[in-house]
Amino acid sequence: MATYLRRVDDTIVALATPQGVGAIAVIRLSGKEAIQMANRVFFGKNLEVQASHTIHFGTIRDGDRIIDEVLVSLFVAPHSFTKENVVEISTHGSSYIVNQVLRLLVRQGARPAEPGEFTQRAFLNGQFDLAQAEAVADLIHSDSETSHQAALHQMRGGFSSDIRELREKLIHFASMIELELDFTEEDVEFASRDDLRLLVEKLLRVVEQLISSFDLGNVIKNGVPTVIAGKPNAGKSTLLNALLNEEKALVSDIAGTTRDSIEDEITLGGVVFRFIDTAGLRETTDTIEAMGVSRTREKMKSASLILYLFDLGDTDLVEINRDLNKLENIGVPFIKVANKxxxxxxxxxxxxxxxxxxxxxxxxxxxxxxxxxKEKILEQVNLDKFRTGNTVVTNIRHFDSLTRTRESLLDVLGGLDQEVSNDFLAMDIRRSLHYLGEITGEITTDDLLANIFSKFCIGK
Structure with a gap:
């Protein structure tokens, strides 16, 4: 495993709760000297002799000056999130208090943590693999039942277990073929080519299933952008307000009231749908309205679902058929909704x-x-696979690595068909192992880790 450029031998500190005034704030320390540093500013029990997973009441003081009354939670290595000594100080939520405590701990020798550095240390110290580390961020940002379940499944190792199983089976054959390279002159075969073909075909089926699950995974993680489209005065804004159960969009009998898109989210069946009310589709000489119509067409092309809304009292069958032909050409799934x-x-x-x-x-x-x-909208998202407990890929990085794995496995099959030499066969197998290893972190680079953990919030 490649080492990451951040120092891992010092003690880091950060606010673990959101910035701003609240009832409490939690300041987190992690590192070899975390307990000693906290003990130097904590007045209560001697923290250095207390057991792990205990909480202690006392005060934080800067010399003789009391900063706050606090609760201190101790997690002694290796029984902590980072597998280092960890101290969590719960203070009152005043930003002044938080800043005073942070500055005090920095003076004691702690270094302000960078984004994701606590989770990065947990990964580097073997607490979990890279896919599980990424799931921590997904869990923090989950805003629906399904996104929460998917992140929790991945964080607890469900996805990683599937990948490791694939990789271990392939490693066995890779080692046998590598061994054959040492016995080229003897012309021996340690790895049955028929067995290798069967294994690669089985792995391909699993990889294909994981790749195909990404469409659902993307919906679970990011929600479903749903455009409400139709002629002016079809009732698009009224429908948006009704779905949201609030007066989000301006409603008027005057055609062309909505000049730009209006967006908001609701959760249906544990899935977030981002509804977008758009400008009415019609030919217009009004410059501003024409810009809105143009944006509507762009929104429709990038949507995952379109609600085609039309007014029963102001639309004929010819017009409906014409609009439906245009929708079919866009290629985005749509629902026909007759309003009024x-x-x-x-x-x-x-x-x-x-x-x-x-x-x-x-x-x-x-x-x-x-x-x-709402039921019809939810039907557009096939949650059956997710609800049966199957692994669903939600991360674009994992999707990309799986796609490359598939290409490499297909090359292995192609090599078997063409009876290529062991050198080329071993190279294709190694590439497959490399891309699978990228997912869980067996194969990493500094740039990869920097990209992943920089997206975390500070304090996590």
């Missing part, structure tokens, strides 16, 4: 149901059939 059910002509509704039986009929203004719409 209370104003629709019964005969036209019957014709529309026959022509487009999958249309959902609602009244956004009266909040009619909105639950059915």
């Amino acid at each position: 059910l209370d104003k629709g002509n019964p005969q036209f509704i019957t014709i529309l149901k026959e022509a487009h039986p999958d249309t959902l009929f609602i009244s956004a203004g009266k909040k009619e059939n909105l639950e059915e719409l």
Whole structure:
């Protein structure tokens, strides 16, 4: 494993709770001298002789001056998050108190921690692998039930276990083929090529499943951008307000009221959907409105889902069919939503149901059939695979490494088909092992670690 450029032999300190005034704040120390440093400014029990996982009441003092009454939690190495000595000081949440304590500990010799440095030390000290370390950040930022479950599964080693199992099976064959290279003149075969083919084909199936799960994983982690699109006055803003249950968007009978997109989020079935109310789609000579229409089309192209909303009292079948053809050309999944059910002509509704039986009929203004719409929206996200406990890939870095692993495994199969020499076969297997190792951290570079841990918050 490559070593990371940050020093790991000193003691670091940082605020572990969010910045700002709150009821309490937690200041975290980690390093060989963490307990001694805390003990020099803590007045209460002698922290250096206390047991791990104990909490002690006392005061933090700068000389004779009392800064605050605190609770100090002790975690003695290796029984801590970082596997180093860790002290967590719970103070009152005043920013003045926090700054005073931090400055005092820095004067004692502690170094201000950099982003993600506590988790980085946990990784370097073998507390968990790199995929689990990344899951810590995902867990902190999870804002829905599904994103929380996915991050927790990964942090507890579910994904890493799958990757390690794949890698260990491949390592065995790699070592046998490498051994054959030492006995080239004897023409011996330690690794059965038929068995290797069966293994690589099995690994490919697993890797393909993990790669295919990324679309769902991306939805779970980042939410579903959902555009509400349609003509002016179709009721898009009214629908957004009804879904959010608040007056987020301005509603008016005047066509073209919405000139730019308005966004907000709701959670359906444990998945975050980011709804985007857009400018009405129509030809216009109004320069500002035309810019809004152009942005609407761009939003539709980048969306994961489109709610095509039309007014039952102001749209004919020809116009609907024309709009649907345009939507199909965009290539983004969409739901047909007929709005203002209370104003629709019964005969036209019957014709529309026959022509487009999958249309959902609602009244956004009266909040009619909105639950059915929510269920239809949630159906667009296939959570069955996630709910059965299968591993779901949520990280773009892991997706990229798995994609490269697949390419390397396909090269192994190609080499077997062409009966290439052991040198080339071993090279392709080593590449597969390399990319799998990148995921869990068996293979790392300083740049990779710097990129990952720089995205963490300070204090974690």
